[in-house]
Amino acid sequence: MSLISVRDLRVSFATPQGRLQAVDDVSFDVAPGETLGLVGESGCGKSTLSKALLRLVPVTSGRIEIEGEDIVPFGPRALRRIRPKVQMVFQDPYGSLNPRHRVGTLIGQPLSVAGWGRRQIRDRVAELLEQVGLPRDAAERYPHEFSGGQRQRVVIARALALSPKLVICDEPVSALDVSVRAQVINLFKDLQDRLGVAYLFISHDLSVVENVSDRLIVMYLGRIIESGRAAEIWRRPAHPYTQALLAAAPVPDPKLARQRRRLVLQGELPSPLNPPSGCAFRTRCPQARPRCAADRPPLRALGGAQRVACHFDLADAAPAPVPSDESACV
């Protein structure tokens, strides 16, 4: 059984300019212990989707099943029962830690809410600090005494306190220095090996997500436009938008970089208040044809687990391969 199963999820906001469809008809599953990566430009609906999974924004329609139970109709009491199963790590380790509390209190917060006793909390906090690679005496110190990477470790420890089955990681390394990103990503992987926790791992940077994910979904203007196994998409992206994201991602392997087709994403993300007709990507798509304005392409199966929302088979389509002398800077 899936740990979480999302079906036809829609989230819209009423704004002074009209209704804004932030998440539109999104379906996916996360299995126990796996990592599903979610990638797309800023404004495509990633955070709204993750907040909807925690019922932190109103769901317009659709289902969110956690271990087979649809939580969309749940009231506050039923939500409190389910909440320990799904936790969240936000981008900003500064904003999400109250500077006036000691680290031990911050990590122990969800435990005291759950009614744990003082001794139990102290022991559990010590165990969590060890798991995220912080010294035991960190519990007595304050958030400002730690670096950005260490603070994100505190946030991760707090998210793990009640042994969740799924942790939603919304841009968890985007605010960190490049030099500490790899360490924090490795910590996520290490914790998954040790604890069997599943992740929904969100980033606007495909190279970050690809590195940790078993499977990937790519979003554009609130909709999934490509999904599949991470290795599959990385090797042979089928949607022109995914191809553009990949072309912009740094590639450590020069051979792969040479094979990769260059495609530069043009123009701005259209307003979700007034999305283009047909394929929402058509205003920026180098392959767009008349049909793209008329019909919206459904998500359809390719080979393997890969699915794409494009009318055409473009995995092997035109743009020239990156010349080898340019590959180093792609």
Ligand SMILES: Nc1ncnc2c1ncn2[C@@H]1O[C@H](COP(=O)(O)OP(=O)(O)O)[C@@H](O)[C@H]1O
């Ligand atoms: N509370 C809200 N009210 C109105 N619009 C919102 C609200 N939250 C997000 N949006 C809009 O929804 C769209 C998706 O935003 P978001 O989910 O934050 O995207 P991402 O996390 O991918 O950057 C954006 O156009 C954003 O302006």
Ligand code: SF4
């Ligand atoms: S459907 Fe048309 S506009 Fe959309 S991605 Fe495919 S070719 Fe481009």
Ligand SMILES: [Mg+2]
């Ligand atoms: Mg966001």
